Amino acid sequence: MTGETEQKILEAALNLFAEKGYTGATTRVIAEEAGVSELTLFRKFKTKKNLFDTIISQNLEKMKKDLESILINKKFNSNGEFLETFIRNYVESVEENFEVFFLVINDGTGEFEQSLSEFFRESAEYIEKNIGNSNIDPEAFALTIAGFTYIICIEKHKGRTIFNQEEVIENFINNSIKCVQ
The missing domain is CATH 1.10.10.60 (Homeodomain-like)
Structure with a gap:
């Protein structure tokens, strides 16, 4: 083949x-x-299961590499610059891989729990490394960004336009910056 x-x-x-x-x-x-x-x-x-597992693992790895290529070894001048880069690229990565993200988030078997947990943990590590604010829980912040991203991507995927996506992303970034100051 x-x-x-x-x-x-x-x-x-x-x-x-x-x-x-x-x-x-x-x-x-x-x-x-x-x-x-x-x-x-x-x-x-x-098997069908091998096909499914291949799809999930390849695409999760791609999402991880996409974020890493932007964040690893990059020096940000401010928390704002980091958050804008991180959030925009996170949203873009989920939008580009929405079907996989949707399947993993909604997986009832728990089979991809470790992969998902690792993805969120690495996001939290980027946040901790680049923000360095001891008043912020990086894991909770990473999950907040993931939840926000999931909601706006599912709305877009379903063709609903209850809000201006770009405006909401910009406001979320600005609110996030205020939270870490």
């Missing part, structure tokens, strides 16, 4: 898992959407 075929399967599976959930997305329909036979799907991924 070529990398192109594998990518088609991964994309079709991600869309169907996000739309129908793990149980509702069948390998037959995934294969049809990808334009391959079900046998081809199983030759590459062996």
